[in-house]
Amino acid sequence: MFKLFKLLVIMLLTSLLLLLQSCSESSTPTPTNDPGKVEIINSSTGGSVKTDKGAEVIVPAGSIANRNDGSSGSVSFSIESAVNQSDLPTPIPTMYKVIGSIYAFGPSNFVFTEPVHIFLPAESESSPEGLTIIWYNESEKQWILLPLSDIDATNKRLGVSVFELGYFAVVRFQNPSSISKSDEIMNDKRVGGIRYSHPSNTEYYFTLTIKAVTYKYPEIGWPNLIGYNVGTGSNPTGGPRPKTHMMNIPQGTYTIELSRVKRGTLSRLPGERETYSNPILVTVGPYTSVFGWDAESFQGWTELNLGGGDWRKGNPADWPQPTVPYGTGQFQATLSWQNAGSTWTDLDLHVFGPNGIHVYFGNDVSQDGSLMLDVDWIDEPGNAVENIFSTKPMPKGEYKIGVFVYDGFVPKPYEVRIIRQGSIVKTHRGTATRVGDEEDDLIVIQTFRID
Known part of the structure; x- marks a missing residue:
């Protein structure tokens, strides 16, 4: 079943997921002894x-x-x-x-x-x-x-x-x-x-x-x-x-x-x-x-x-094909995984926020223009990536970052790197184990609040 047929179902889930945020895990990034170092570098x-x-x-x-x-x-x-x-x-x-x-x-x-x-x-x-x-x-x-x-x-x-x-x-x-x-x-x-x-x-x-x-x-x-x-x-x-x-x-x-x-x-x-x-x-x-x-x-x-x-x-013949850069910002969430042959998987990155914000493959720009998805990966082989980033200051309120398995092979290891305030970084690893886009299929990666 094509992705477009499921857009309405996912949109209906958005309001319910946002209501659940207030009783979810801590509104701050996962505690760590080292907040990491982040720097945007131009080629x-x-x-x-x-x-x-x-x-x-x-x-x-x-x-x-x-x-x-x-x-x-x-x-x-x-x-x-x-x-x-x-x-x-x-x-x-x-x-x-x-x-x-x-x-x-x-x-x-x-x-x-x-x-x-x-x-x-x-x-x-x-x-x-x-x-x-x-x-x-x-x-x-x-x-x-x-x-x-x-x-x-x-x-x-x-x-x-x-x-x-x-x-x-x-x-x-x-x-x-x-x-x-x-x-x-x-x-x-x-x-x-x-x-x-x-x-x-x-x-x-x-x-x-x-x-x-x-x-x-x-x-x-x-x-x-x-x-x-x-x-x-x-x-x-x-x-x-x-x-x-x-x-x-x-x-x-x-x-x-x-x-x-x-x-x-x-x-x-x-x-x-x-x-x-x-x-x-x-x-x-x-x-x-x-x-x-x-x-x-x-x-x-x-x-x-x-x-x-x-x-x-020219380069040596066996050097790999470089990746085309994707968007960066004060906020950036990047989902990555490996697709190979028959074990391809279509994972989807979602960001939910205040005032009905929901950015994903079916809505790649938030209503206020503060968030954008610029890479939607489906079943192509290689380094699979989905990326959502901020283009201007994000509105205050509660946010949730999650992953759905839309289609393909499971279990599938994945990684989500989240950058906040341009300086706090946390990488989350996990394994997706079931396909689905219902409320309880969402893998919640992180919640946070902007005051």
Whole structure:
């Protein structure tokens, strides 16, 4: 049955749901020890968001796609550092010991045109040996060991480059149950790294992308690293560093795709990306020693050397398709989930408010024009998103944010990120278990009041 046939039914429910708000849960956002950090960043300028503890996302200019009308895109970036293990979509594997906090970076299920850079603190550790950062891949439903791209020696932070945000944590390798106690990962099967030296370069930032890999010790159960990358770090005074590192990766034979982009300035966006025509084959062995919080103190690098190729305009062929930005505001609710093949689901985001406000796929702008839905996802595969945001100050009163399962496969995991007052962020995860648009089918995500 088509959606339009159900609009009247949903509209009739609106008044009843609004009446129930006064006796619903607390009118303030879910309590947390950390309200998070939020910043709207425009693609033409780039920027960063950083917590007091040192967790940070750095967004290079040009890494957000343009809008459909060709104008520069903006995205609300957020960091939450009070994530409990019980709130994660999948437990962190026992081969990793979590160091410090688990972080939620947003938006999730959003693909950038260029990798953005994540830094996480590890100040409690005397050495980065055996440390890495893991990220939860929503589409593959597993934790991925990310190659380290940077070490902030001054603040004891680790850095990675990623196309998508989500859940991240600093971890230390532990002995997995599949490996005997006499054969620890950090001994015979310890990790290594790739180094690309470009000391005469002062204009280009380089990206190393893993095109293929064959692990030397597949029995350890390393995740698939194809498509993951690292980028050149920046000097404290600005400009690219003379070496690009891909750190703490499993031993094995790698095919690396190398690309570069000319650095931007205050008055100039970064140049067009170029890719080296010949992929480079390297065999990564183990580090021989690690002395301290400096990538160059690592001994036993596998050097990346060019030969026989040239630079051609364009991204590496396997880079993902970027997401077109959606609306941002002082209030923003974004519902996201994964659709794949026959397991597609049509989830619908609803915002109810005072004076009969009800914004959803059948009424994409509130009567007063303060709220708008600009993305309605149905059954397309990939990163599914619905987004409602404020375009001007919202009227005072009670609000309710909820989700209906309109059609498709259940159970279906979902995530809703809610930003209020432009600075308070809370991500809610859950699993939708039944299809329906009756009153008791509504999954209430959050209620709040504007005074």
